[in-house]
Amino acid sequence: MKLNKLLSAAAAIAAALSSLAAFPAGAEGLQGPDDVLSDGAFIYDLVDGCYTIKRCTASIVTEIPAVRNGVTINAIGDNAFANCSAISKLDIPDSVKTIGDNAFVGCTSLSEVILPERLEHLGEHAFMGCSMLETIILPETLTEIPAYAFNMCDHLKSIDIPDTVTSIGDGAFYECTSLETFRIPASLEKIGTLAFNEWYSIKDIDASANDSYVVEDGMLMDKKKAVIYRGLASIEGDLYIPDTVTTIKSGAFSGCLGISNLFVPDKTTVIDDYAFAYCPNIKKADLPQGLSSIGEWAFAFDEGLTTIEIPTTVSSIGSLAFANCINADKVLIPEGVGTIGEKAFIGCDALKSVNVTKSVTSVGEQAFGKTYDSEGNVIDLEGFTMSVFGGSAAHKYAKKAKVKYDVVGRDLSSIIFIIVVIALIIGVIAAAAVLMTKSRKSADRGAKKAKKKAEEKAAEENYEKIVETDKKKDNKKDKK
Known part of the structure; x- marks a missing residue:
């Protein structure tokens, strides 16, 4: 036990010493161009006369040098600091113009980072999973916040976005x-899918600097109020979507815990992915005639x-659209729905039966009659039965998924085929009967003709006999 402690202490001291030696003052710590370029803290690539940090090898660093061996460090490469979980603070020099994809992904202790004032490019997933990061200031040289750049930064309370930014990625x-x-920055033109999803704490959205967006009744919308991008977490009670809205974007109301009843207007045609996910207090969702699609994870x-x-x-219900609506005991799927995505109703534990119409042409795996056990494994939902049309997509799903089902009708094409076959059989039988009848009639007429001819022949022969007898009698009389 003591030996293990000593070894651990030695390892900790070695790590600390390596961090102290991370930034040598001159070129003596940097190996030659034919070898791996390293100063003990970072591995470098020489690109177009400048250094790119390829990988951080030190356990703990607090700053990145601007120059090494007289050469400017102008870029942080893809995955360079990925999963460096011991780094808590980092100062990036103004010489750095590019931060690559996944550069700081999984730096779970990073709480403070100073970005360079000349930064021109920030990579996708750059700070994804930096769960302790609380605030960040983006420089005015940036024009785009890429996809998932700050995804899962669940301690981030504020972010300063310059007016130069025109796009916020997915x-x-x-x-x-x-x-x-x-x-909302003044120049913003595009908000990507799920950009604002699961904002459980959002209290204020300011769109006053941008002419293309407006915040009204706690909802961020485009100026025409046709598209909703995000609702405040503070929305409570009945939520009436404005009559002008045609699209509710992905994640717009996700995590709005105070909504109790939802009323969507007739003009709304699209409810996008995650739009009302994780809203556990919605008791009623009044959806309009005119709605064409319900996105993945929507409810x-x-x-x-x-x-x-x-x-x-x-026409379509997305994958996991109503997953884990555990108290839903009634689901009405009308004629007209075409596709039902994978796991669309998985985990609806109170649901014991559902009728699936013949208009449904595709049913995704584990869409009905499935739930999860305590370990997250998919299992059969006890006591569940589907009512399906024979030969339909739902019928095929039920058989494949081994879900109990009742056949309530047959597919129209099958019925037509059966009717045609029966009609053909009846036709053949009728034709055969007619032929048999004609044959009998022909046979009867032939027999009658033969009988008549025989009778006529017999009568003729009998007449000839009588004539012959009379002739004989007359001859006898003449002889006398």
């Missing part, structure tokens, strides 16, 4: 669950829903 701030305030984990009524105009 999932850029996905699962920033502690974010309280957000300012997932909405545990308050008891009745799910799909409008007749909906």
Whole structure:
């Protein structure tokens, strides 16, 4: 035990010494161009006369040098600091213009980072999973926040975005669950899918600097109020979506715990992915005729829903759309729905039966009659039965998934085929009967003709006999 402690202590001391030696003052710590370029803290690549940090090899660093061996460090490469979980603070020099993809992904202790004022490019997933990062200031040289750049930074409370930014990528701030305030930059033109998903703490969104967006009734919308991008977490009670809205974007109300009843207007045609996910207190969702699609995870984990009524105009229900709506005991799927995605109704434990119409042409795996056990494994939902049309997609799904089902009708094409076959059989039988009848009639007529001829012949022969007898009698008389 003591030996293990000593070894651990020695390892800790060695790591500390390596961190102290991380930044030698001159070229003596940097090996030659034919070898791996390293100074004990970083491995470098020489690109176009400048150094790119390829990998951080020190356990702990607090700053990155601007120059090494008289050569400027102008880039941090892809994955350079990935999973360096011991780094808590980092100062990046102004010489750095590029931060690559996944550069700081998984730096779970990083709470403070100073970005360079001349930064021109920030890579995708750059700070993804930096769960202790609380605040960050982006320089005015940036024009884009790429996909998932700050995904899962769940301690991030504020971020300063310059007005030069025109695009926020997909999932850029996905699962920033502690974010309280957000300012829309003046030049912003594009907000990517799931960029603002699962903002459980958002209290204020300021769009006053941008002419293309407006915040009204706690909802961030485009200027025409046709698209909703995000609702505040503070929304409570009944939520009436404005009559002008046609699209509710991905993650727009995800994590809004205070919504109790939802009313969507007739003009709304699209409810996007995650739009109302993790809203456990929604008891009623009044969806309009005219709605065409319900996205993936759209109402997932909405545990308050008891009745799910799909409008007749909906053509597709996305994967996991109503997953884990554990208290939903009634689901109405009308004629007109075409596709139902994978696991669309998985974990709806109160649901004991569902009727699936013949218009449904595709049913994804584990869509019905499945739930999870305590370890997260997919299992059969006890006591569940599907009512399906014979030969339909739902019928095939039930048989393949080994879900109990009742056949309530047959596919129309099968019925038509059976009717045609029966009609052909009847036709053949009728034709045969007619032929048999004609044959009998012909045979009867032939027999009658033969009989008549025989009778005529017999009568003729009898007449000839009589004539012959009379002739004989006359001859006898003449002789006398």
